[in-house]
Amino acid sequence: MQKKLLALLLSFALAATLLAGCSSSSGSATATPTAAPEATPTESTQLDHLTLQLKWIDHSQFMGYLVAKEKGYYEDEGIDIEILAGGSDIIPEQNVYNGVADIGVTWVSSLMTYQAQGYDLTEVAQMFQNSGLLLVSKKSSGINSPADLAGKKIGSWFGGNEYEVYALLEKYGLMDSVTMVQQDYTMDQVAEGSIDAASAMTYNELKLFYNEGFSEDEVNVIDMNEEGVAMLEDCLFCTNEWAEANHDLLVRFLRASIKGWKEALADTDAAGTLCYNYCGSISEAHQQYMAAEVAKLVAPEGFDTNKIGYIDMDAVQQTADYLVKYNKDLAATPVVDETTFNSTYWKEATGN
Known part of the structure; x- marks a missing residue:
């Protein structure tokens, strides 16, 4: 009886071994080997972390960046982006200069004021072409x-x-x-x-x-635009040191951001809804209104959307002239050249 039981157990063990072998190699003689699944990029090994400091709360004023983030355009460029909301007690120029953020959004006159104080900051793209x-x-x-x-x-x-x-x-x-x-x-x-x-x-x-x-x-x-006294507002800036050390990352960031802006401009209602879902500010209808109006500043009537982010140096100079004229506490006359308003990275990102 014991011998029969032992034989039965051995037969079960052998069958199990054969079945295991079949399941692991079934069809291996004729099937084309399948490629191993691609590894999912991880923040630590694949994505470059980048922090963007906004000038104000994260709503439709900044819809291009929010659309790019939510649609995965930064990830497509190998970027893990962190977007920091602004506020009345947050100064983008100081946060970027001190390394709290890599890139910031601010008004050009404000950027110039800090540049005049000796802050090593440079504009790399001009997102608003008109004054709001x-x-x-x-x-x-x-x-x-x-x-x-x-x-x-x-x-x-x-x-x-x-x-x-x-x-x-x-x-x-x-x-x-x-x-x-x-x-x-x-x-x-x-x-x-x-x-x-x-x-x-x-x-x-x-x-x-x-x-x-x-x-x-x-x-x-x-x-102010119709009266010819406009000054430039929302721009992207960083330190020269960071830009030089992260040339490729900056170009990729600009490329993803501009893609986000283009999509936002193409459907401002959808962009406004996305921003409302992101920030929950005021109402969906208000965010959609904001998106439609912001679109007019980023790409005014007749503006080529392939040039989103273009730095108009004549408009920059007018902004500097008014700043010098009306800010009596300005530390020095703003320098308006390629060291303070650098289109190099934008041109590479857009092919312009």
Whole structure:
């Protein structure tokens, strides 16, 4: 009985061994060997980490970067990107200079101010080709043109936001005939009448004013671009040292970012929804409105979208001229050349 049991166990063991051999080599004599699956890139071995510091909260003002991140365009370029939201207490120039971030987004006049203080910072792409700053008033105030600002109270956030307004006032000889007032980040002051005209960005505060219950027919707008006194706003910058040490990474970052901007411009509603899902700021409808207005600044009417990020040195020089004229505390005259506004990496990324 024991011998039969032992024989039975041995037969089971042999069958198991044969089955295992079949499963591991079945069809091996005739089947074409399949390639081993590609290893999934990992942050530590495949992707280069890069940190982007925004000027303000992560909403549709920065939709190109958010679209590129959410769609995987940075990963496609071998980049693990970290996007840091900005705020009133965050200075992109300092964070980039101190190494908290690799690349930052800021206004050109602000960048120039830090460059004049000796910060080794260079612009590498100009994302907004037009200024988004407006002066907004109720039609009942009688401000139908810049000349009508005489004797009026004008709101400004100051901190560099006033320079275009000063340029406008000087153009019309009104510097001594208006009262400049500290403005908050709502449109309540102009809505209630404590100021006559308020500063507003096309992509944010103008919409907030309409949300106060005013229709477009009840609002007058003065556009800095149309008046020829615009200063450049959102740009990308980094230190010269970082750019030189990370040439290829910077080019890849710009290429992915521009791809994100192109997609955002092609469908601003989708971009606005993506930004709302990313940041949850205000409402989806507001983010879509912002996206549509930001698109007009990145690629104004007639602008070639293959040149997104182009640095217009004439516009840079105008920004510098107004900055020198109206910022009396500027440490030195801004240097406007290839060391401070460097298109090399952008040209390589775009083929322009």
